[in-house]
Amino acid sequence: MNRRRFLGVGASVLGAGALAAVAVPSAARLLAEGRPGRLLSSELALPEAFRAALPVPAVLQPVRTDGTSDHYEITQKVAELEILPGVKTGMWTYGGTFPGPTVVTRSGRTAVVSHRNELPVPSVTHLHGGHTPADSDGYPVDLLLPVGSTDSGRSTAGMPGMPGMHHAAGRNATGERRYTYPGRQRAATLWYHDHRMGFTGPGVWRGLAGFHLVHDDEEDALPLPRGDRDLPLMITDRSFAADGSFRYPAADPGLAEPGVTDDYANGVLGDVILVNGAPWPRLDVDRAHYRLRLLNASNARLYRLELDPQPAGGGALVQIGSDGGLLAAPVRHDGIEIAPAERFDVVVDFARYEPGTRVRLVNRFGDGRTAEVMRFDVTSQQVGDDTKVPDRLSTIEALDASAAVATRDFTFRRSRGSGWTINGRPYEPGESIATPALGTVERWRFSTDLHHPVHVHLDHFQVIGRNGADPGPYDAGWKDTVDLRPAEAVEVLVRFTDYAGVYMLHCHNLEHEDMAMMADFTVR
Numbered sequence: 001m002n003r004r005r006f007l008g009v010g011a012s013v014l015g016a017g018a019l020a021a022v023a024v025p026s027a028a029r030l031l032a033e034g035r036p037g038r039l040l041s042s043e044l045a046l047p048e049a050f051r052a053a054l055p056v057p058a059v060l061q062p063v064r065t066d067g068t069s070d071h072y073e074i075t076q077k078v079a080e081l082e083i084l085p086g087v088k089t090g091m092w093t094y095g096g097t098f099p100g101p102t103v104v105t106r107s108g109r110t111a112v113v114s115h116r117n118e119l120p121v122p123s124v125t126h127l128h129g130g131h132t133p134a135d136s137d138g139y140p141v142d143l144l145l146p147v148g149s150t151d152s153g154r155s156t157a158g159m160p161g162m163p164g165m166h167h168a169a170g171r172n173a174t175g176e177r178r179y180t181y182p183g184r185q186r187a188a189t190l191w192y193h194d195h196r197m198g199f200t201g202p203g204v205w206r207g208l209a210g211f212h213l214v215h216d217d218e219e220d221a222l223p224l225p226r227g228d229r230d231l232p233l234m235i236t237d238r239s240f241a242a243d244g245s246f247r248y249p250a251a252d253p254g255l256a257e258p259g260v261t262d263d264y265a266n267g268v269l270g271d272v273i274l275v276n277g278a279p280w281p282r283l284d285v286d287r288a289h290y291r292l293r294l295l296n297a298s299n300a301r302l303y304r305l306e307l308d309p310q311p312a313g314g315g316a317l318v319q320i321g322s323d324g325g326l327l328a329a330p331v332r333h334d335g336i337e338i339a340p341a342e343r344f345d346v347v348v349d350f351a352r353y354e355p356g357t358r359v360r361l362v363n364r365f366g367d368g369r370t371a372e373v374m375r376f377d378v379t380s381q382q383v384g385d386d387t388k389v390p391d392r393l394s395t396i397e398a399l400d401a402s403a404a405v406a407t408r409d410f411t412f413r414r415s416r417g418s419g420w421t422i423n424g425r426p427y428e429p430g431e432s433i434a435t436p437a438l439g440t441v442e443r444w445r446f447s448t449d450l451h452h453p454v455h456v457h458l459d460h461f462q463v464i465g466r467n468g469a470d471p472g473p474y475d476a477g478w479k480d481t482v483d484l485r486p487a488e489a490v491e492v493l494v495r496f497t498d499y500a501g502v503y504m505l506h507c508h509n510l511e512h513e514d515m516a517m518m519a520d521f522t523v524r
């Protein structure tokens with residue numbers, strides 16, 4: 001099943017017969033499974049857990065800075081990396097590594113990131129959680145064509161991987177493109193990833209993801225762990241083919257047509273858990289506080305992360321931040337349920353464990369090998385630690401529901417003949433589903449058939465209700481992605497600020513996204 005058939009877009013061309021011949025899993029079957037994806041097994045022997053050292057992605061140095069801006073350069077290229085010991089995996093990377101280099105920026109300063117595309121395919125780079133002008137937001141048809149493309153830049157007809165997309169050609173560039181991030185946002189754990197129309201799933205799966213951290217004075221003034229004890233942890237699942245490449249169930253292995261085979265339409269789950277690109281790694285930790293910036297960069301997998309053993313008294317994961325930065329006050333969790341694209345900044349005090357304790361980070365939603373994530377080995381060395389989690393972290397203005405100028409409903413579901421849809425419509429670039437006005441607050445209500453992590457570009461939102469009741473335990477603070485379980489409804493308030501233009505909301509299960517569970521909205 002390719003995307004066009006899946007979407008029913010080709011119905012008039014293919015005829016009803018061709019559509020009927022496509023084995024679309026029934027909604028009933030998907031509901032019965034209740035899972036946001038299907039496991040794809042690796043074809044080679046998997047390594048033992050907790051052997052690899054946890055890698056920490058390098059921080060990208062600016063190539064130039066001036067009074068207001070910092071300039072960065074990233075080359076997107078094919079690289080052969082050793083993810084599993086002794087196995088070479090061909091990847092698509094930012095700068096030759098996976099994850100890509102960590103971009104670290106300062107609130108109030110403009111960051112300009114120039115991307116150069118040396119991949120064999122077009123790319124689109126989105127800063128997830130970025131408060132970004134529309135022309136730098138990584139709209140999915142604003143392609144960066146590979147260096148040396150002879151394409152005019154308007155039409156993408158004939159581009160590998162972009163057949164027939166010329167009807168919706170965006171603001172294309174060839175070779176290099178500058179993405180400008182004005183930095184009008186608070187400190188937060190953001191990430192950047194590929195967002196190409198129809199191919200975000202395979203693009204991210206092959207390695208196109210990295211951290212982007214924003215710092216500010218408010219956060220710097222807090223006594224939180226920093227330096228080596230402030231760790232970004234990108235959690236992903238992957239599967240490997242016998243030849244060491246990443247396995248992915250693309251409907252068209254040549255990736256000329258988007259989409260996955262019908263068995264994987266609900267999402268692709270790998271059987272190897274990677275943290276910062278290493279399988280089930282381990283890290284020696286001091287008996288001290290650590291800040292862990294947890295990011296679920298998996299295509300479809302949900303995790304419930306817990307430390308095992310729990311320290312006496314529980315509450316090991318002290319959440320200090322969410323997608324959009326610091327919470328007003330810390331929230332203690334025994335476990336954190338994290339959906340694709342969500343971030344949870346937590347502080348763990350390893351002094352609560354005896355020296356020598358091996359503390360596993362486990363995934364209670366997994367089974368077998370996917371139930372383990374990584375391990376922290378608590379050292380016996382005496383160390384100084386004057387960091388702590390203050391009772392007050394930040395001041396968060398609570399958006400006022402009575403100030404909302406509009407209420408809009410967005411239903412995320414699988415529609416007969418149309419694939420994954422929002423309000424019954426498969427994605428069509430250029431067709432806006434909502435037109436909020438700059439400076440106003442709106443109440444957006446999301447509802448779902450199955451699991452869908454819903455993401456809104458441009459502005460963070462506040463969750464004000466879940467299934468008619470209070471927000472859930474993982475809904476605190478400013479969010480840009482909120483997870484909905486089957487048949488759930490979530491209400492959020494969002495204020496549209498600073499930038500007019502066309503943005504997106506979509507499901508962040510990347511297989512759903514690629515199969516059209518996206519919509520434009522236009523801020524006017």
Ligand code: C2O
Nearest residue numbers: 126128341455504
């Ligand atoms: Cu993380 Cu529109 O994406």
Ligand code: CU
Nearest residue numbers: 452507509512
């Ligand atoms: Cu979805």
